[in-house]
Amino acid sequence: MQGVNRYAMYNDESAPPLEALVEHHTPLVKRIAHHLLARLPASVSVEDLYQAGMIGLLDAIKRFDATKGASFETYAGIRIRGAMVDEVRKGEWAPRSVHRNARRVQEAIRAVEFRTCRDATDREIAQELGISLDDYFGMLQDSMATKLFSMSDLESPDDHIDTSLQDRSSDDPLAALTDGDFRQHLAAAIETLSEREQLVLSLYYEEELNLKEIGEVLGVSESRVSQIHSQAAHRLRGRLREWL
Numbered sequence: 001m002q003g004v005n006r007y008a009m010y011n012d013e014s015a016p017p018l019e020a021l022v023e024h025h026t027p028l029v030k031r032i033a034h035h036l037l038a039r040l041p042a043s044v045s046v047e048d049l050y051q052a053g054m055i056g057l058l059d060a061i062k063r064f065d066a067t068k069g070a071s072f073e074t075y076a077g078i079r080i081r082g083a084m085v086d087e088v089r090k091g092e093w094a095p096r097s098v099h100r101n102a103r104r105v106q107e108a109i110r111a112v113e114f115r116t117c118r119d120a121t122d123r124e125i126a127q128e129l130g131i132s133l134d135d136y137f138g139m140l141q142d143s144m145a146t147k148l149f150s151m152s153d154l155e156s157p158d159d160h161i162d163t164s165l166q167d168r169s170s171d172d173p174l175a176a177l178t179d180g181d182f183r184q185h186l187a188a189a190i191e192t193l194s195e196r197e198q199l200v201l202s203l204y205y206e207e208e209l210n211l212k213e214i215g216e217v218l219g220v221s222e223s224r225v226s227q228i229h230s231q232a233a234h235r236l237r238g239r240l241r242e243w244l
Helices: 018-037 046-063 072-090 096-116 122-129 135-155 159-167 173-191 195-206 210-220 222-239
Strands: none
Touching: 018 046, 046 159, 046 173, 072 210, 096 122, 096 135, 096 159, 096 222, 135 173, 173 195, 195 210, 195 222, 210 222
């Protein structure tokens, strides 16, 4: 839509009415909800995502500033997705034991890699934890869903539009510098992962393939992709510990 600044010009008769804006962008909310649903636990319903997304859409309409350079559709998409992810996070669907085990895995990876100065193998991590390899794979599988959201904290490429163009104040150079430094460290940390782990993250977050599709690309099972993804996320969070 052209000529709209913050969509807050409701006193301007030429500005689209709120109802028309919402109706026009409702398909966008539904599309994002169904896209996310395929990447979330079965306990999450599309209706919950849709309701949260509509709130995100309204927030985008209120906050959008056309002078910042991003299109409304781009900005709204980020706001809608963010509202959906926040809603799922608030659901507290993951047991505390899952989060506790995730932290144990991260600490084990850090300990092994500190001693060996190389990537820790599955077997080494399991030994560090004092559990069998099968039990370790089970922990990775359980923590997969939580890592979906943890990785979103590490940012997806399009999320930069939201923070840099709309919500981060230009009067706070320290915050902008910190964000820039974090992204540089994140990029560097990703480059330290194995080629397979980098490929899984790239296919999942950039190409937006689901686990089954990635498995077909790699020639492995869906559960193995889940394990690779989860372990890569644990490695990154361990290597970026001072930032997270």
